[in-house]
Amino acid sequence: MKSEVYKEKVNKRRELVARIMNSAALTKQERQDDLRRATRTIAKRVEKCTEVDRGIFEHFTLNCCNLLRSFT
Numbered sequence: 563m564k565s566e567v568y569k570e571k572v573n574k575r576r577e578l579v580a581r582i583m584n585s586a587a588l589t590k591q592e593r594q595d596d597l598r599r600a601t602r603t604i605a606k607r608v609e610k611c612t613e614v615d616r617g618i619f620e621h622f623t624l625n626c627c628n629l630l631r632s633f634t
Contacts, residue, residue, distance in 0.1 A: 563582075566581075566588075567581045567585050
């Protein structure tokens with residue numbers, strides 16, 4: 563966050579506060595996106611586990627994860 567805020571020289575306090583607030587909002591959004599992605603992954607794993615009656619399911623999730631990674 564610090565490197566983003568001070569990427570360019572800051573001349574006014576108001577500008578500094580605005581940069582800090584923008585950087586904080588961006589960081590918050592990124593963390594929310596990460597949490598959403600992790601939640602989706604867990605839900606898929608539970609679904610696959612249920613589909614195979616709590617058996618081995620890792621090979622199903624790996625294919626899903628590889629497919630998802632190709633889109634990001």
